[in-house]
Amino acid sequence: MESYQQDPIARAEKVAMTTTTVPSAGPVAGSRSLFSRLREGDEIARMITFLFAASVVLVTLLLVLELWQGSVLPRHKFGFNFFRTSVWDPIFDQFGALPFIYGTLITASVSLLIAVPLGIGAAIFLAELAPPRVSDALEFFIDLLAAVPSVIYGLLGVFIVVPLMRQYIQPALKHSFGFLPLFQGPAYGVGFLTAGIVLAIMIIPYIISVSREVLLSVPRDQREAALSLGATRWESTWKIVVPFARTGIFGSIFLALARALGETMAVTMVIGNTPTISSSLFSPGYSIAAVIANEFTEATGDLYLQALIELGLVLFILTFILNGLARLLIVATSQRGSGTGHA
Amino acid sequence: MSPRLRWRKFVSGFMLTMTGVCALLAVSVLFFILGYLVYHGGTSISWNFFTKLPAPVGESGGGMANAILGSAKLLLLASLAGVPIGFFGAIYLAEFSGGTTAFVVRYAADLLNGVPSIVIGIFSYSLVVLPFKHFSTLAGGFALGLMMIPITLRSTEEFLRAVPRALREAAMALGASKWKTIATVIVPAAYRGILTAILLAFARVAGETAPLLFTAFGNRFWSPGWNQPTASLPVMIFTYAIAPYDDWHRQAWAAGLVLLGLILVINIVARAILSRGIAVPRS
Numbered sequence: 001m002e003s004y005q006q007d008p009i010a011r012a013e014k015v016a017m018t019t020t021t022v023p024s025a026g027p028v029a030g031s032r033s034l035f036s037r038l039r040e041g042d043e044i045a046r047m048i049t050f051l052f053a054a055s056v057v058l059v060t061l062l063l064v065l066e067l068w069q070g071s072v073l074p075r076h077k078f079g080f081n082f083f084r085t086s087v088w089d090p091i092f093d094q095f096g097a098l099p100f101i102y103g104t105l106i107t108a109s110v111s112l113l114i115a116v117p118l119g120i121g122a123a124i125f126l127a128e129l130a131p132p133r134v135s136d137a138l139e140f141f142i143d144l145l146a147a148v149p150s151v152i153y154g155l156l157g158v159f160i161v162v163p164l165m166r167q168y169i170q171p172a173l174k175h176s177f178g179f180l181p182l183f184q185g186p187a188y189g190v191g192f193l194t195a196g197i198v199l200a201i202m203i204i205p206y207i208i209s210v211s212r213e214v215l216l217s218v219p220r221d222q223r224e225a226a227l228s229l230g231a232t233r234w235e236s237t238w239k240i241v242v243p244f245a246r247t248g249i250f251g252s253i254f255l256a257l258a259r260a261l262g263e264t265m266a267v268t269m270v271i272g273n274t275p276t277i278s279s280s281l282f283s284p285g286y287s288i289a290a291v292i293a294n295e296f297t298e299a300t301g302d303l304y305l306q307a308l309i310e311l312g313l314v315l316f317i318l319t320f321i322l323n324g325l326a327r328l329l330i331v332a333t334s335q336r337g338s339g340t341g342h343a
Numbered sequence: 344m345s346p347r348l349r350w351r352k353f354v355s356g357f358m359l360t361m362t363g364v365c366a367l368l369a370v371s372v373l374f375f376i377l378g379y380l381v382y383h384g385g386t387s388i389s390w391n392f393f394t395k396l397p398a399p400v401g402e403s404g405g406g407m408a409n410a411i412l413g414s415a416k417l418l419l420l421a422s423l424a425g426v427p428i429g430f431f432g433a434i435y436l437a438e439f440s441g442g443t444t445a446f447v448v449r450y451a452a453d454l455l456n457g458v459p460s461i462v463i464g465i466f467s468y469s470l471v472v473l474p475f476k477h478f479s480t481l482a483g484g485f486a487l488g489l490m491m492i493p494i495t496l497r498s499t500e501e502f503l504r505a506v507p508r509a510l511r512e513a514a515m516a517l518g519a520s521k522w523k524t525i526a527t528v529i530v531p532a533a534y535r536g537i538l539t540a541i542l543l544a545f546a547r548v549a550g551e552t553a554p555l556l557f558t559a560f561g562n563r564f565w566s567p568g569w570n571q572p573t574a575s576l577p578v579m580i581f582t583y584a585i586a587p588y589d590d591w592h593r594q595a596w597a598a599g600l601v602l603l604g605l606i607l608v609i610n611i612v613a614r615a616i617l618s619r620g621i622a623v624p625r626s
Contacts, residue, residue, distance in 0.1 A: 040520035040521075040522070040523075041520060041522045041523075042521040045439075046522075048431065049431045049434045049435035049438075050435050050439065050440075052427065052428050052435065053431070053432040053435040053436060053444075053448045054448070056452050056455065056492055056493070056496065057447055057448055057451040059451075059455070059492070060451040060452075060454055061451075062466075063455070063462075063463075063466045066465075066469050066470060067462070067465070067466070070465070070469050117365075118365050118369065119369070121361060121362040121366070122366035122369045124362045124365075125359075125362035125363050125365060126366060128362075129359055129363065130366070138366060138370055141370045141373050142369065142370065142373075144373055144607055144610055144611075145369070145370070145372060145373045147543075147546060147547065147550075147606055147607065147610045148373075148376060148606070149551065149577060149602065149606065151552040151577045151581050151584075151599075151602075152376065152550070152580070152599050152602065152603055154580075154584065155580055155584050155595060155596070155599050156376060156379060158584050158585065159383075159584070159592070160379065201372055204369050205369070208369060232352055232354070233355050233359060235351065235355065237359075238358070258457060262458075262459025262461065262462070263459070264459065264460065264461040264552070264553035265552045265553055265577075265581060268581075269581070269584060269585060289553070292461050292464075292465065293461055293553060293556055296464075296468070296556070296557045297556070297557045297560070309469070312461065312462045312465040315459050316458060319457050319459055320454065320457065320458075323453070323454075323457035327453065
């Protein structure tokens with residue numbers, strides 16, 4: 001995300017790699033007595049900074065613990081049925097999360113369908129085609145785009161995308177693809193499709209930023225070899241460079257997916273907030289994050305509140321897995337490619 | 344030129360153009376957002392917006408002075424929690440630790456960074472709101488601070504690591520102790536990067552809405568002290584945008600413009616600080 005600055009860092013890291021590791025306290029400190037280390041303050045500084053670092057671990061553990069303990073009641077009462085039933089009725093203490101899970105997955109899928117081709121296309125342009133100066137300038141704008149808060153996307157979604165969908169896009173889709181169950185039903189404006197589109201706009205910058213970095217880390221000789229064998233520019237990009245960077249690009253997609261699943265404000269504002277499961281993308285729906293945002297303050301009764309916390313736990317586990325996978329994939333690719341440079 | 348080659352060249356040119364179109368589309372979204380906000384927000388913004396309390400429902404006029412102050416207080420609290428923990432934690436990671444401890448801390452920070460912001464809100468709710476029995480600035484600041492920690496920590500660490508080894512060795516060779524080396528050589532050498540890291544983390548949490556919904560909550564009046572629910576700009580944008588009043592929509596646009604302006608300016612300043620020359624090692 002801060003890849004505008006990544007140039008100096010990347011360079012610095014390469015230097016660090018060639019000159020072994022940064023001197024650590026271990027061997028240097030061990031050669032002196034504990035007393036002299038205490039007098040010089042090294043041990044004290046180490047302890048103090050350790051406390052700060054340890055607090056990060058502590059807080060993270062506490063977060064997992066709170067989520068787990070905070071959702072004891074519904075986990076015991078409903079068990080796995082929590083994910084299989086679709087009745088969400090606080091008055092009769094019935095909580096089934098299926099519509100929310102469905103809504104989250106559908107909106108995220110729609111957003112990926114739109115954002116992945118666009119994002120990867122733009123990343124290819126930035127990494128392979130644009131001169132470094134242009135590429136950096138565009139990347140600067142992409143980074144700014146990634147910094148736009150989600151409530152702003154929601155604001156534009158409510159006042160621009162929703163009316164646009166209602167008046168033009170949904171009728172047009174219905175007209176040409178109305179035979180598909182995906183595009184049937186009344187055009188409300190709000191709904192799965194609108195939420196997916198707004199989400200797509202939000203996650204494109206993440207896909208571009210990370211994919212661009214990954215593509216730039218593909219060694220130059222890969223491109224040159226392809227070109228020298230007579231491949232066109234596009235063939236060398238699509239058949240050589242992109243496959244080489246494949247795992248990292250998947251990483252960027254997982255990263256974006258994790259964002260899309262956890263995104264709250266923009267989705268809440270345009271999804272319609274109705275717990276329905278419908279095959280039509282025009283139908284209003286609900287997502288996990290949106291239901292937490294809307295109902296948490298109104299949740300009366302422990303079971304209701306804890307059911308919402310359990311939804312939070314589900315969201316946490318989903319993003320945890322996706323982020324972990326993404327990081328593995330991105331690291332794997334950047335280590336594969338050792339050279340950098342524009343083609 | 345054979346037809347096959349001509350076809351391949353055509354495909355190449357076409358697809359590469361398409362990638363350019365993708366990039367253009369992506370970037371144009373930013374200008375579209377900016378333009379729309381300036382157009383809608385600019386006409387609704389006035390002196391009252393910055394100085395008046397929200398008007399009662401049904402009356403027009405009023406402003407968001409309480410939300411602006413509320414956001415400032417929340418961000419102050421967030422920085423008080425996020426910056427020291429991020430900064431000192433990063434020093435520990437970059438200078439003192441190695442092996443398992445560093446791995447665990449880094450892992451925890453990355454985990455925390457990936458947690459959806461609404462889940463951070465739940466955490467702050469059960470940790471701060473429930474014991475105190477009411478929504479408060481404190482709880483909101485805690486939630487935002489929590490989000491600031493991992494961002495500050497990881498990027499500060501990167502910048503500390505980027506300080507050349509020769510500088511460390513020179514300081515140590517002069518007989519400086521390790522902490523003296525850190526305090527007088529390494530941190531000053533990396534200060535631009537560290538400042539950038541902090542500013543970017545600040546800008547990131549400044550626009551966060553989800554974790555504030557049930558921690559800082561909202562308030563249509565001033566919120567004295569730290570222990571009461573408070574209004575904040577992002578939450579105001581949300582409530583005003585989904586409300587059915589035209590006047591509120593105008594205020595939401597104005598608030599959006601102010602918020603986005605603030606965030607973009609911080610981002611640009613942060614990047615400018617960095618590009619003015621961080622201590623980049625040349626070997």
